[in-house]
Amino acid sequence: MSKQEIRGCCPLDCQDSCAWIATVEDGRVTSMKGDPDHPMTRGVLCAKVKDYESRAYAADRLLTPMRRTGPKGEGQFEPITWDEALDTIASRWRGIIEGHGAEALMPLHYLGSMGVLQRFALMRLFHALGASKTHGDVCGRAAQSIAQLGHPSSFDPEEIAESRLIVLWGVNILTTAHHHWHFIQQARREHGAEVISIDPRTTRTALQSDMHLAIRPGTDVVLAAALGRIMLEEGLHDAAYAEQVITDLEAYRAEVAPWTPERAGAVCGLAPGDIRALARKLGAARPAVIRSGIGPQQTANGEGYARALSALTLLGGHWAHKGGGLFVESYPEFDEGAVERAEIGPAGRRSLDLSRLGQALNDESLGPPVLGLTVWNMNPAVIQPDVEAVWRGLSRDDLFTVVIEHFMTDTARFADIVLPSTTQLEHFDIQGAWGHHYISLNQPAIPPEGEARSHGDIMRALARRLGLDHPALSEDDASIAAAALPAHVSMADLESRGWVKASPPRPDPLASGARLSISIGLAADGTCDGAPLPAADAAKLRLLTPKAHHFLNSSFANMARHRAAQKGPVLQVHPEDAASHGLEDGALALVKGEAADLEVAVEITERVRPGVVAMDGKWWRATDGARAVANRLAPARWTPYGQPAYNDIIVELSPLRLAAE
Numbered sequence: 001m002s003k004q005e006i007r008g009c010c011p012l013d014c015q016d017s018c019a020w021i022a023t024v025e026d027g028r029v030t031s032m033k034g035d036p037d038h039p040m041t042r043g044v045l046c047a048k049v050k051d052y053e054s055r056a057y058a059a060d061r062l063l064t065p066m067r068r069t070g071p072k073g074e075g076q077f078e079p080i081t082w083d084e085a086l087d088t089i090a091s092r093w094r095g096i097i098e099g100h101g102a103e104a105l106m107p108l109h110y111l112g113s114m115g116v117l118q119r120f121a122l123m124r125l126f127h128a129l130g131a132s133k134t135h136g137d138v139c140g141r142a143a144q145s146i147a148q149l150g151h152p153s154s155f156d157p158e159e160i161a162e163s164r165l166i167v168l169w170g171v172n173i174l175t176t177a178h179h180h181w182h183f184i185q186q187a188r189r190e191h192g193a194e195v196i197s198i199d200p201r202t203t204r205t206a207l208q209s210d211m212h213l214a215i216r217p218g219t220d221v222v223l224a225a226a227l228g229r230i231m232l233e234e235g236l237h238d239a240a241y242a243e244q245v246i247t248d249l250e251a252y253r254a255e256v257a258p259w260t261p262e263r264a265g266a267v268c269g270l271a272p273g274d275i276r277a278l279a280r281k282l283g284a285a286r287p288a289v290i291r292s293g294i295g296p297q298q299t300a301n302g303e304g305y306a307r308a309l310s311a312l313t314l315l316g317g318h319w320a321h322k323g324g325g326l327f328v329e330s331y332p333e334f335d336e337g338a339v340e341r342a343e344i345g346p347a348g349r350r351s352l353d354l355s356r357l358g359q360a361l362n363d364e365s366l367g368p369p370v371l372g373l374t375v376w377n378m379n380p381a382v383i384q385p386d387v388e389a390v391w392r393g394l395s396r397d398d399l400f401t402v403v404i405e406h407f408m409t410d411t412a413r414f415a416d417i418v419l420p421s422t423t424q425l426e427h428f429d430i431q432g433a434w435g436h437h438y439i440s441l442n443q444p445a446i447p448p449e450g451e452a453r454s455h456g457d458i459m460r461a462l463a464r465r466l467g468l469d470h471p472a473l474s475e476d477d478a479s480i481a482a483a484a485l486p487a488h489v490s491m492a493d494l495e496s497r498g499w500v501k502a503s504p505p506r507p508d509p510l511a512s513g514a515r516l517s518i519s520i521g522l523a524a525d526g527t528c529d530g531a532p533l534p535a536a537d538a539a540k541l542r543l544l545t546p547k548a549h550h551f552l553n554s555s556f557a558n559m560a561r562h563r564a565a566q567k568g569p570v571l572q573v574h575p576e577d578a579a580s581h582g583l584e585d586g587a588l589a590l591v592k593g594e595a596a597d598l599e600v601a602v603e604i605t606e607r608v609r610p611g612v613v614a615m616d617g618k619w620w621r622a623t624d625g626a627r628a629v630a631n632r633l634a635p636a637r638w639t640p641y642g643q644p645a646y647n648d649i650i651v652e653l654s655p656l657r658l659a660a661e
């Protein structure tokens with residue numbers, strides 16, 4: 001019997017980017033574990049990924065190319081050969097390009113796999129063809145907007161071990177990035193650091209925090225303004241730092257002046273005393289870190305929220321101290337963009353917002369219309385805002401859709417051709433991270449299952465069919481991937497241990513001589529970026545759709561173990577709201593949104609604050625029915641910089657019928 005341990009890394013869209021070791025016995029992966037030597041992973045994988053091999057070997061895994069035989073969206077397909085699939089795609093694309101120009105082709109991908117080959121190898125093909133480009137984000141676009149203003153929002157998370165106060169602002173770290181928790185515990189142990197959670201839900205993270213402020217969703221910008229007001233009033237800010245770095249301190253003072261703790265407390269649903277206490281903690285601790293999640297960015301005033309948090313860390317001068325500042329995301333030195341080689345295509349091509357697929361597919365004025373859509377690493381039929389518009393668009397008869405996937409997802413069910421992709425156990429790849437400073441290598445542990453192919457192979461095969469001969473389209477995987485590496489890291493460095501730390505310099509606006517505006521854009525009436533604050537209307541509730549502990553967005557929503565652990569689509573309702581709406585525990589509720597309804601079983605729990613209901617996880621129409629797909633209710637609304645406002649969902653609740661009947 002042969003037994004081998006193969007080094008790899010978890011490709012999922014998660015801030016931890018764990019290094020893993022796969023045990024292979026007689027050609028089959030029999031177990032997975034975290035790399036004990038990796039400073040973030042520390043030997044542990046999460047509840048989702050500890051048996052990742054079950055995903056590679058799943059009975060419903062796509063193992064051959066497929067052609068649709070029934071109506072779009074219904075899931076009737078027949079297996080075809082790779083030759084048939086590649087010929088069909090090449091001839092359909094040629095027809096589209098001849099009739100309407102190459103910009104009628106739209107590539108659409110996100111972070112289903114974070115590997116640079118799985119993400120970007122195919123983009124070389126689309127650039128060479130002259131397809132439309134894409135921009136935008138379906139995740140945390142709001143905080144990216146502050147980089148445009150010169151504000152930092154990133155540093156090495158290992159430094160958090162040095163922090164004296166850790167404000168976990170709208171982040172459920174024990175579910176979504178639990179390998180970061182280690183450094184928080186170290187700060188508690190070594191420096192007596194306090195941990196504060198600001199979240200409308202009593203999450204796993206809130207339960208482990210020293211203080212929990214159960215804020216009304218969408219009102220964080222007001223809380224941050226009140227904190228700034230108290231810090232200035234009580235002289236708790238770092239006046240010398242602020243004077244040198246901030247250009248408009250007096251304007252900020254005037255902007256936050258209306259937000260007394262009492263007025264902010266009424267808007268945010270918090271006790272004024274708690275707001276004061278938090279401001280004093282923030283004023284006293286050096287360094288303090290505000291560690292923001294993605295949830296609170298996903299509202300109409302998400303950009304104001306990001307500006308307001310940054311203002312607090314600048315006022316406090318926290319950036320001058322290791323472990324202090326605003327932490328939203330964090331990246332190693334790693335040039336992912338270099339992999340796709342956009343420059344091999346024609347300049348001046350149009351770019352489509354990848355978070356507005358519904359609009360792109362339904363916009364009749366778009367010239368040329370999108371006629372050829374290719375999707376990989378993404379399940380837009382579940383996760384995009386206004387997902388019914390996406391379904392309508394994907395149903396168009398004149399749209400030729402290719403989906404590259406591991407499973408027959410809701411999106412794949414709309415495809416004309418589905419291509420089977422290798423999983424991380426079956427291909428070589430390298431990746432950066434969005435939550436730390438390590439670059440990771442993934443070696444294939446087993447050959448491709450069935451007829452699955454890596455995206456590098458699919459790109460090269462399609463390029464040959466299409467007669468494209470640019471040298472970038474015949475490079476091998478190792479050379480394609482190497483384009484992302486910084487000059488001081490070689491593939492051999494990565495191969496020796498599986499990962500390399502490549503830290504960019506720590507940002508400190510004072511040291512770099514930056515002069516920054518900290519204006520929030522919050523009007524005295526609470527309007528921010530033109531969006532009003534959420535109204536407190538007792539009849540209506542706000543629906544949150546946070547990350548599930550056992551899913552990764554909509555990934556794993558088809559896997560038996562993960563589904564059982566997640567216990568199906570459930571709506572969490574506070575006892576007061578349940579009573580006033582006549583809802584019983586376990587009964588089905590009708591969740592009425594602006595344009596669609598959901599039907600979900602109720603769980604009565606004090607883990608959500610009154611006025612808020614929550615549904616964990618992204619469920620597929622194919623497995624749980626259209627009335628479990630929450631993004632049918634997510635409005636077609638974006639912040640000015642393009643953040644989808646998934647969290648601005650207002651619903652009415654009523655009992656449907658008893659689940660037992």
Ligand SMILES: Nc1nc2c(c(=O)[nH]1)N[C@H]1C(S)=C(S)[C@@H](COP(=O)(O)OP(=O)(O)OC[C@H]3O[C@@H](n4cnc5c(=O)[nH]c(N)nc54)[C@H](O)[C@@H]3O)O[C@H]1N2
Pocket residue numbers: 013014015048139140169170171172173175176177198199200201203215216217218219220292293294295296299544545546547548549550551552553554647
């Ligand atoms: N287990 C698991 N891990 C994941 C993922 C997953 O699906 N499952 N997804 C990955 C991805 S893509 C991402 S982006 C990250 C996201 O990581 P997080 O940001 O931690 O995840 P979210 O659940 O989106 O939001 C965090 C918290 O914000 C709260 N929240 C919602 N609205 C508001 C608000 O208006 N104000 C405040 N203060 N809080 C609010 C929610 O109740 C939630 O507990 O997680 C990654 N990791």
Ligand SMILES: Nc1nc2c(c(=O)[nH]1)N[C@H]1C(S)=C(S)[C@@H](COP(=O)(O)OP(=O)(O)OC[C@H]3O[C@@H](n4cnc5c(=O)[nH]c(N)nc54)[C@H](O)[C@@H]3O)O[C@H]1N2
Pocket residue numbers: 013110111112113118138139140294376377378379380382383384404405406407409421422423424545546547552553554555618630631634646647
């Ligand atoms: N209402 C609401 N909507 C949300 C969110 C929310 O919290 N609430 N969160 C938003 C956020 S933060 C994000 S990041 C997005 C996430 O949205 P998506 O990026 O679409 O995330 P997933 O649903 O996990 O879909 C990823 C798909 O990639 C596939 N995949 C994985 N690896 C590979 C591979 O190697 N090759 C190929 N071809 N496919 C692969 C998986 O099988 C899966 O179907 O959703 C957003 N939408």
Ligand code: SF4
Pocket residue numbers: 010011012014015016017018045046047048049177178179552
């Ligand atoms: S999903 Fe995140 S926490 Fe889980 S193994 Fe992957 S990188 Fe690690």
Ligand SMILES: [Mo]
Pocket residue numbers: 013138139140294
């Ligand atoms: Mo995300």
